[in-house]
Amino acid sequence: MTCERWHExxxxxxxxxxxxxxxxLIDAHVARCPGCRDFAAAVESGRREHRVVVADxxxxxxxxxxxxxxxxxxxxxxxxxxxxxxxxxxxIIAFSLPALVLGDEQGSSAHSARHLGxxxxxxxxxxxxxxxxxxxxRAMLPVAAVLAGALVITxxxxxxxxxxxxxxxxxxxxxVLSVVLIWLLAVPSAASLRVVGDERRTG
Numbered sequence: 001m002t003c004e005r006w007h008e009x010x011x012x013x014x015x016x017x018x019x020x021x022x023x024x025l026i027d028a029h030v031a032r033c034p035g036c037r038d039f040a041a042a043v044e045s046g047r048r049e050h051r052v053v054v055a056d057x058x059x060x061x062x063x064x065x066x067x068x069x070x071x072x073x074x075x076x077x078x079x080x081x082x083x084x085x086x087x088x089x090x091x092i093i094a095f096s097l098p099a100l101v102l103g104d105e106q107g108s109s110a111h112s113a114r115h116l117g118x119x120x121x122x123x124x125x126x127x128x129x130x131x132x133x134x135x136x137x138r139a140m141l142p143v144a145a146v147l148a149g150a151l152v153i154t155x156x157x158x159x160x161x162x163x164x165x166x167x168x169x170x171x172x173x174x175x176v177l178s179v180v181l182i183w184l185l186a187v188p189s190a191a192s193l194r195v196v197g198d199e200r201r202t203g
Contacts, residue, residue: 003029003036010040082131085181088174089127095171096120123147127178130185137185148172148179 009019009026019026030036100117123143130140151172 003033003039006030006033006036007039010036011043014040014043081181081184082134085127085131085178085185088178088181089124089131091174092127092178093121093124095174096124123175127182130182134185137182141179141182141186144175144179144182148176151175 006021006026006029009021010030012019013023013026030040096117098117099113100121102113126140126143130137155172
């Protein structure tokens with residue numbers, strides 16, 4: 001008589017299923033049958049190795065990680081690029097005040113001037129945010145590039161038509177400079193360029 005039926009019962013019992021045979025009979029058979037005893041040991045060993053258990057609950061650390069990343073970003077190494085960006089931002093905000101508060105802008109109505117002043121002030125505040133949080137430089141770079149590009153194009157058109165002298169267009173230099181500064185912060189390899197002197201070789 002083969003032990004196939006006993007093997008099925010042993011496997012079912014190990015898996016926690018109904019073996020169809022009284023457990024005491026299975027234990028008695030395993031005790032006197034070396035083949036079934038080896039089979040039971042192998043099944044139990046395999047079950048332990050492949051046992052699936054419920055994973056431990058892992059606390060949600062995303063909020064803490066985000067806060068730590070923000071602190072690390074703000075506390076990052078201050079460089080001349082960040083300092084210059086703060087100065088440029090302050091200058092842009094200062095230039096926006098006459099149009100924003102007084103509605104005074106060349107060739108524009110008071111309403112349009114205030115709109116332009118509000119946008120310029122908002123751009124300056126955005127630059128300050130980038131100076132404090134350099135990780136946001138990549139998000140600000142497209143906005144700065146489009147703004148500076150549009151100002152350069154319109155300035156060239158106005159100069160060609162003789163509407164505004166060259167000196168009058170120099171007020172847009174901070175916006176153009178801000179693009180360069182933001183790019184240096186957005187591309188770490190560019191911001192970390194250093195002039196290294198010759199070093200004495202040893203060895």
